Amino acid sequence: MDTIHLSQQHVTRHRTVERLIRREITEKEAADLLGIGVRQVRRLKRKVRLGGITSLIHGNAGKPSWNKRPAAAVDTIVQKYKTTYEGFNCLHFRDMLTEREQIDIPRESLRRIFVTHDLPRKKRKTPRRFERRERKPQEGLLIQQDTSFHDWFGTGIPCALVASIDDATSMVVFGKFSPTDGTLPNMEAMMAVTETHGIATAFYVDRASHFKTTRHESIHVQLTGVYDETQIARALKEIGSTLILALSPQAKGRVERLFETLQDRLIKELALAGVKTIDEGNRFLESWLPGFNRKFSVRPANPKSAYRPIPNHLRLRLILSIQEERIVRADNTISFRGQEYLLHKTPHRISFAKTTVTVHVTIDGTIRILHQGQELSFTMAWTKSLGNGEDIIAGE
Incomplete structure (x- = not known):
């Protein structure tokens, strides 16, 4: 004989409907007592007359869900977590199952597996006490x-x-x-x-x-x-x-x-x-x-981009570099970060002695030297001892 499990709500509904059948209360009063509509009261009255109190129990009660995942599939998911994806949070693990294992599972179903098998879950954080700032409306603004x-x-x-x-x-x-x-x-x-x-x-x-x-x-x-x-x-x-x-x-x-x-x-x-x-x-x-x-990523409130095009005259590689000024010595050399650099002559100028040049260290570490916007060629300069106390600079 099957055991029927009734909730307190079922008992209350049955007693109220029984009173309605005995004409102790009206349909309107029964609806007010149960917090439902009059039409629903009439349906409950008809069910109780035909099937008694058991008719109030949902037909799927006690039956396995039609979309319940097989136990073997659940065991596979748990095993993959413990062997390959240990430490992943629930949502990240779900992404990995979809992308790498071709296992598609709803997030809530996976969460229940985490709870049932006592898998670690991300702890809920305490509420933030900082006032949230609204996003900028256009990409490129900030x-x-x-x-x-x-x-x-x-x-x-x-x-x-x-x-x-x-x-x-x-x-x-x-x-x-x-x-x-x-x-x-x-x-x-x-x-x-x-x-x-x-x-x-x-x-x-x-x-x-x-x-x-x-x-x-x-x-x-x-x-x-x-x-x-x-x-x-x-x-x-x-x-x-x-x-x-x-x-x-x-x-x-x-x-x-x-x-x-x-x-x-x-x-x-x-x-x-x-x-x-x-x-x-x-x-x-x-x-x-x-x-x-x-x-x-999310869509901006305003789809129009706020990024501005780069003007043709901007030399990004030189602008986004470390820049330091040096005064050229009489021998047409400069010193920068412990190294000596010998500047080459140009078609319009033989020597840059006593002028100010700008040394650029670009993102890839390259050294570039400019004078009034014109890039200068140069070579590394170094000293060689002649053994008699006199030094020369290579390149001179």
């Missing part, structure tokens, strides 16, 4: 850029990941691993964004020393509060973009949350791909980021 030092490859050696994200769309417009953080890695990110998309209206960054000069407190700084311009601030001003300095990490929360996601998802997929070096990591990022953007 690019948030930051660097995250982390053991990305599981080798025990941290490295930097420089990333830029569009505030309007959450699209990662640049990402590259680098041994260190500094001026040139961040300039490379800004140049890549500019060459690929156009000139952004503003870059939103932290107050690191390569964005804001804070290394000295001269009397001028103490009196005015004005610091010397950094190389990055100077370069962005030349291309017509603005550098905005955040007052706290929460202010640029979009890129901070990006790194939080990458330190969860990207690290695990780098490990799956066997990536161990920076070069391998950058090749992996090139193919991985487009899929990440398709999954997590």
Whole structure:
């Protein structure tokens, strides 16, 4: 004999309908007591007269769901998690099952498997207490850029990941691993964004020393509060973009949350791909980021792009470089970072002695020297001892 399990709601409904059948209450009163409509009361009355109290139980009660996943399939999913994808959160694991294992499973079904088999789940965070800022309405209005030092490859050696994200769309417009953080890695990110998309209206960054000069407190700084311009601030001003300095990490929360996601998802997929070096990591990022953007980017409120085209006269490679001025010595040489450089003559000038030239260190580390916008050729100069106390400069 099958056991019938009745809830308190079933009992209440049955007693109310029985009173209605005995004409102790009206259909309107029964509907008010049960919180349902009069037509539903009439259907319940008809069911109880035909089948008694068991007719109030749903016909599918006690039966297995028609779309229930077979136990063998569930065991396969659990085994794959424990052997290959351990540590992945529920949503990331679902993406891996779809992309790598060709197993399609709804998110809620996978969550129930996590709960049933006591698989680790991401802990719910405490509510944020910061007022959220609305997204910019157009892509290209604001690019948030930051660097995250982390053991990305599981080798025990941290490295930097420089990333830029569009505030309007959450699209990662640049990402590259680098041994260190500094001026040139961040300039490379800004140049890549500019060459690929156009000139952004503003870059939103932290107050690191390569964005804001804070290394000295001269009397001028103490009196005015004005610091010397950094190389990055100077370069962005030349291309017509603005550098905005955040007052706290929460202010640029979009890129901070990006790194939080990458330190969860990207690290695990780098490990799956066997990536161990920076070069391998950058090749992996090139193919991985487009899929990440398709999954997590959103449409801007205004579909019109705010990126501006690059004017033909702008020499991005020279603008986005470290620039320092040097005065040419009488022997037509300059000293830069411990090295001597001999300038060659040009069709219009034999010597540049006592003139000021600008030395550019480009993103790839190349040295370029310019005088009044004209690029000069040069060779490395060095000294050779003649053994009698006299030195000569090679190239003279």
